[in-house]
Amino acid sequence: MRKKLFIPGPVEVLPDVLEKLSTPLIGHRTQEYSELHGRVRTKLQRLLSTHNKVFLATASGTGVMEGCVRNCVSKRLLSLICGEFGERWYEIAKLNGKAADALRVDLGKAIKPEMVKNALVSGKYDAVALTHNETSTGVMNPLAAIADVVKEFPNVIFMVDAVSSMGGAEIKVDCWGIDVCLSSTQKGFGLPPGFAVFSVSEKALRKAATVPNRGYYFDFVTFNEYDDKNQTPTTPSLPHIFALDHQLEKWLTEGLERRYARHIEMAQACRHWATARGFALFPEAGYESVTLTTVDNTRGVNVAALNAELGKRGFMISAGYGRLKEQTFRIAHTGDLTLDDLSELLGVMDDILAQGKA
Ligand SMILES: Cc1ncc(COP(=O)(O)O)c(C=O)c1O
Numbered sequence: 001m002r003k004k005l006f007i008p009g010p011v012e013v014l015p016d017v018l019e020k021l022s023t024p025l026i027g028h029r030t031q032e033y034s035e036l037h038g039r040v041r042t043k044l045q046r047l048l049s050t051h052n053k054v055f056l057a058t059a060s061g062t063g064v065m066e067g068c069v070r071n072c073v074s075k076r077l078l079s080l081i082c083g084e085f086g087e088r089w090y091e092i093a094k095l096n097g098k099a100a101d102a103l104r105v106d107l108g109k110a111i112k113p114e115m116v117k118n119a120l121v122s123g124k125y126d127a128v129a130l131t132h133n134e135t136s137t138g139v140m141n142p143l144a145a146i147a148d149v150v151k152e153f154p155n156v157i158f159m160v161d162a163v164s165s166m167g168g169a170e171i172k173v174d175c176w177g178i179d180v181c182l183s184s185t186q187k188g189f190g191l192p193p194g195f196a197v198f199s200v201s202e203k204a205l206r207k208a209a210t211v212p213n214r215g216y217y218f219d220f221v222t223f224n225e226y227d228d229k230n231q232t233p234t235t236p237s238l239p240h241i242f243a244l245d246h247q248l249e250k251w252l253t254e255g256l257e258r259r260y261a262r263h264i265e266m267a268q269a270c271r272h273w274a275t276a277r278g279f280a281l282f283p284e285a286g287y288e289s290v291t292l293t294t295v296d297n298t299r300g301v302n303v304a305a306l307n308a309e310l311g312k313r314g315f316m317i318s319a320g321y322g323r324l325k326e327q328t329f330r331i332a333h334t335g336d337l338t339l340d341d342l343s344e345l346l347g348v349m350d351d352i353l354a355q356g357k358a
Helices: 015-021 031-047 061-072 084-095 113-120 143-150 202-210 220-227 238-254 256-276 303-312 339-354
Strands: 053-057 077-081 100-104 127-131 157-161 180-184 196-200 292-296 328-332
Touching: 015 238, 031 053, 031 196, 031 238, 053 061, 053 220, 061 084, 061 127, 061 157, 061 180, 061 196, 061 202, 061 220, 077 084, 077 113, 084 100, 084 127, 084 157, 100 113, 113 127, 113 143, 127 143, 143 157, 157 202, 196 202, 196 220, 202 220, 238 256, 256 292, 256 339, 303 328, 303 339
Parallel strands: 077 100, 077 127, 127 157, 157 180
Antiparallel strands: 053 196, 180 196, 292 328
16 A cells, blocks of 8 residues: 655655656756756755755765765864764764764754864864754754854864755755755655755865865766766766756745745644644754654554554654664654645544554
8 A cells, every 4th residue: 555654755756746757868968958957956056045056966865975074074074963864974984984073962962052162172173064954863953053153163164964954944055154065855855765966165165176085976076077067977867857856946936935834834733743642752842853753752652553553544654763763753744745744644643542553
């Protein structure tokens, strides 16, 4: 049975978007492609409020995270960690032979600007990596406030994983001084997995040019050279780009504010549902994600049984991630889901819980 996905990626893909994915292919070194590429870049720049280049990569988001580390770290990386995806930055740095330190907070807590400042004043770091929305805990870190602190250190490159926030929450790349802001397409963008977008500042590009061993696939300097011709270095996933063009056109026509307001509305409804049913919210108060709700399973429901019952009725949510597998469950409300979709899911969950089936 087909299940409507309320998991934090991949998400539901609307029929009109699925149709765009099957657009007849074109050559990726043609004028037609260059026009498409330029159009998509301009729309992404509007989405991110930036004049920086925005590159298109045929990879999942983790590939670009690795690219960030290889291109932007020569001295030492400060990895801000509040969950499993923050850990990933640190692991990638280590596996690529880069010096790195981890600044960890307890699961469920957010990174605070003063912690970042205290670490950066040491002068040890030339790059700092943040997970905007920590999908494993449901914490949304205070990106704008952290960015304000990082700005005080002009020699530090600020790299932001916005995999589970871009498209669902406002990100002002230029105003906040984000050097690299990356996302993959299977969450807020409402597209299938396998594609990533990332903005790169002039500062990050200048830095990359000085860093040896940037690798081949994610060399930012090469991306920039090709982008100047409105192309990608290697053959891109054209179906993703056709569909991305279509999605962005719809959002910009509808107004981004409405998209973000819809996400906030869904998040508030989901949080209210959880607390009204005797659950708690896992993230510390004031830092709850707007794209997914991580519920602290204080009622001790059997999440596997709940999901199995949901599956029989055509829905799917997510168990906790990693260390939080048993302790939490996650309901994603992002991409093109609406408040009606969410209300339908929550109603079905109520039925299952009332029947004592989980
Ligand atoms: C916050 C965050 N960062 C990174 C990733 C990894 O992205 P991808 O699976 O596209 O490589 C995910 C995936 O769930 C994520 O949620």
